[in-house]
Amino acid sequence: MxxxxxxxxxxxxxxxxxxxxxxxxxxxxxxxxxxxxxxxxxxxxxxxxxxxxxxxxxxxxxxxxxxxxxxxxxxxxxxxxxxxxxxxxxxxxxxxxxxxxxxxxxxxxxxxxxxxxxxxxxxxxxxxxxxxxxxxxxxxxxxxxxxxxxxxxxxxxxxxxxxxxxxxxxxxxxxxxxxxxxxxxxxxxxxxxxxxxxxxxxxxxxxxxxxAPRWAFPEAFPDLLPPRAHSFHKGDAGRVAVLAGSTNMSGAAVLSATGALRGGAGLVTLFLDPDNRAAPRPEIMTRRVGSRIEAAFDERADARVIGPGLGGLTPPQRKSLLDRFADPATPLVLDADALNLLAAESATALLAGHHLITPHPGEFARLAPDLAKLPRLEAARRFTDRHPCTLLLKGARTVVCGPGGDLRINPTGHAGMATGGQGDVLAGVCGALAASGISLTDAAMLGAWLCGRAAERAVTHGGQSQESCTAGDTLAHLGGAFRDWHERRR
Missing domain, CATH: 3.40.50.10260 (YjeF N-terminal domain)
Incomplete structure (x- = not known):
C-alpha cells in the first residue's frame, strides 16, 4: 500500500x-x-x-x-x-x-x-x-x-x-x-x-x-498467499533445513525450527551437535551429527535457516560455513550468529540474491557501521544497493528491502515483542515462506507481518499483556495470524 x-x-x-x-x-x-x-x-x-x-x-x-x-x-x-x-x-x-x-x-x-x-x-x-x-x-x-x-x-x-x-x-x-x-x-x-x-x-x-516504500497491508498484496489446492501435499509445502543452537543455547534452535513448522513448511529438519539434548516437537526431524554444517547443506531442502543460537565455531567451521554461504542453490535465511560471523570476518561481500538477512539494529550496526545512524528506510535502501540481498531490518517498524530498492514497512507487532526468542521464530517463519517458492522479499514481508500479528493476537485473543508476551505466545497464535491475512481482518 x-x-x-x-x-x-x-x-x-x-x-x-x-x-x-x-x-x-x-x-x-x-x-x-x-x-x-x-x-x-x-x-x-x-x-x-x-x-x-x-x-x-x-x-x-x-x-x-x-x-x-x-x-x-x-x-x-x-x-x-x-x-x-x-x-x-x-x-x-x-x-x-x-x-x-x-x-x-x-x-x-x-x-x-x-x-x-x-x-x-x-x-x-x-x-x-x-x-x-x-x-x-x-x-x-x-x-x-x-x-x-x-x-x-x-x-x-x-x-x-x-x-x-x-x-x-x-x-x-x-x-x-x-x-x-x-x-x-x-x-x-x-x-x-x-x-x-x-x-x-x-x-x-x-x-x-x-x-515506495509500501506498507505491508493484506489489501495491497491480495495474491501473495493463495489457498492451497486440495491435492496439496507436504512436498508442495517445502522442506526447510535449520542449522541453529549450540550446546548451551538450544532454545533458539527449537524456536526457529518450530517457527518453520508453524510457518507452513511441509518438512523441517533441525541439525544439532551430538551433545545438544534439545527436545523439539515430535513433528520436527532432528539430526545430531558432528559434521552438522556439511549435513545441513547436503540435506535436500527448499530453504535453509542458519544462525539462531549457533554460538562459537572453530576456525575450520567458520570457513566451511562461509564457503557454503556462497552457493546460490538454495535460499538462505541468515540470522543472529550467522550475521555475526559475516561481520566478524568482514565477509558481507558474500551477500547475494539468494540471501535473506534478518538483523536487529545492533547486528545491522556491525554489518554496516556507516549506515547505522541513518534513517531506517534510507539505511535499508543503501545497504541493498551495496549488497544485492534481501534485508529484513527488525525494530518498532520492521523494514524490508529487496534488491533494486523494493522497500516495504511492516505495521504489525507491539512493544511486548521486545523479548528473547522472537527473532528466532521470525527466522523460521521466513524460512518456511521462502521454501514455499515465493520471493525472498515477499517471504520477509509476510513473515514479519505474521509474527507481529500473532503477537497482537496473543494480547487481544490470548489473554496476555504486552509485558508478558513471549516468543512461545507468538508461535501459538501464528495460525490465527495466517487466517487474518487471508480474511484481511487487521
Missing amino acids: AWVTANEMRTLEASAFSSGVDPGELMDRAAWGIARRLLDYFPAPGRAVAFMGKGNNAGDAVAVLEILRRHGWRVSLRSCHPMIEWSVLTRQRARRAGLNPEAEIPSGPGPLLLLDGLLGIGAKGDLREPLLGMAREMGELRRHRGAWVVAIDLPSGLHTDEGTSGQGGVTADLTVTVGVPKKGLHADAAADRIGQLFLAPLEELPPPAGR
Missing part, C-alpha cells in the same frame, strides 16, 4: 466528491472501517470516548462511536468547542446518534478507548488550548487509568508529511489511517506517536501506484 501527502489526499477526496461520492456516506464507510478494526482488536465491549475538535475528523470519531454503541459499548463525547462551531457533518452525525458532549467518562468493565478526533491532516505545529488541554487529559487517562488512545487517520499534532510532532502532540496506542497511509507515518520519529498502525481502506480513495 503506497502513501500520499496531505495535498494528495485532499485531491483524492475532491476527485471522489466530483465524481458523485457523497461526503457523508464516505464518512460513514470510513467509520465502519475504523470500527471494524477496533471490534477485531477488542473482542469484548468496553467504553469509548471521542475527544473532539470541530472538523470532520471529529465527525469520523462520532460515527465510530455510533457503531461501537450498536455492538454493546458505552460511549460518550468530549468537546472543548460549542456544537455550533462543529463542521456540518460532525453536527449531523452527533444528532443522528443522539449524542451530546458530557463531562463524565463512562463507567463499567472492559477496555477504555479514547478516540483522538482533535485535528485532521491539515494541522501543523504545536497544539494550542483548548485542544492542548484535551490532549493532556487523554495522556493522563492513558498513563493512570490504562486507557487506549486511538488516533483517527494520524495522531493530532503529527505533521502529515514530515512525521514530526509539535509540542503537546497526542501519543496513540493504535492509529487507524483512512483510505491511504500518509507520508509522515513512515518517519522513524513518528513510531512512538503512532503506536500500532491499521488501515481502513476505501475504494473511493485509491492509492497511487509505483511508489
Whole structure:
C-alpha cells in the first residue's frame, strides 16, 4: 500500500466528491472501517470516548462511536468547542446518534478507548488550548487509568508529511489511517506517536501506484498467499533445513525450527551437535551429527535457516560455513550468529540474491557501521544497493528491502515483542515462506507481518499483556495470524 501527502489526499477526496461520492456516506464507510478494526482488536465491549475538535475528523470519531454503541459499548463525547462551531457533518452525525458532549467518562468493565478526533491532516505545529488541554487529559487517562488512545487517520499534532510532532502532540496506542497511509507515518520519529498502525481502506480513495516504500497491508498484496489446492501435499509445502543452537543455547534452535513448522513448511529438519539434548516437537526431524554444517547443506531442502543460537565455531567451521554461504542453490535465511560471523570476518561481500538477512539494529550496526545512524528506510535502501540481498531490518517498524530498492514497512507487532526468542521464530517463519517458492522479499514481508500479528493476537485473543508476551505466545497464535491475512481482518 503506497502513501500520499496531505495535498494528495485532499485531491483524492475532491476527485471522489466530483465524481458523485457523497461526503457523508464516505464518512460513514470510513467509520465502519475504523470500527471494524477496533471490534477485531477488542473482542469484548468496553467504553469509548471521542475527544473532539470541530472538523470532520471529529465527525469520523462520532460515527465510530455510533457503531461501537450498536455492538454493546458505552460511549460518550468530549468537546472543548460549542456544537455550533462543529463542521456540518460532525453536527449531523452527533444528532443522528443522539449524542451530546458530557463531562463524565463512562463507567463499567472492559477496555477504555479514547478516540483522538482533535485535528485532521491539515494541522501543523504545536497544539494550542483548548485542544492542548484535551490532549493532556487523554495522556493522563492513558498513563493512570490504562486507557487506549486511538488516533483517527494520524495522531493530532503529527505533521502529515514530515512525521514530526509539535509540542503537546497526542501519543496513540493504535492509529487507524483512512483510505491511504500518509507520508509522515513512515518517519522513524513518528513510531512512538503512532503506536500500532491499521488501515481502513476505501475504494473511493485509491492509492497511487509505483511508489515506495509500501506498507505491508493484506489489501495491497491480495495474491501473495493463495489457498492451497486440495491435492496439496507436504512436498508442495517445502522442506526447510535449520542449522541453529549450540550446546548451551538450544532454545533458539527449537524456536526457529518450530517457527518453520508453524510457518507452513511441509518438512523441517533441525541439525544439532551430538551433545545438544534439545527436545523439539515430535513433528520436527532432528539430526545430531558432528559434521552438522556439511549435513545441513547436503540435506535436500527448499530453504535453509542458519544462525539462531549457533554460538562459537572453530576456525575450520567458520570457513566451511562461509564457503557454503556462497552457493546460490538454495535460499538462505541468515540470522543472529550467522550475521555475526559475516561481520566478524568482514565477509558481507558474500551477500547475494539468494540471501535473506534478518538483523536487529545492533547486528545491522556491525554489518554496516556507516549506515547505522541513518534513517531506517534510507539505511535499508543503501545497504541493498551495496549488497544485492534481501534485508529484513527488525525494530518498532520492521523494514524490508529487496534488491533494486523494493522497500516495504511492516505495521504489525507491539512493544511486548521486545523479548528473547522472537527473532528466532521470525527466522523460521521466513524460512518456511521462502521454501514455499515465493520471493525472498515477499517471504520477509509476510513473515514479519505474521509474527507481529500473532503477537497482537496473543494480547487481544490470548489473554496476555504486552509485558508478558513471549516468543512461545507468538508461535501459538501464528495460525490465527495466517487466517487474518487471508480474511484481511487487521
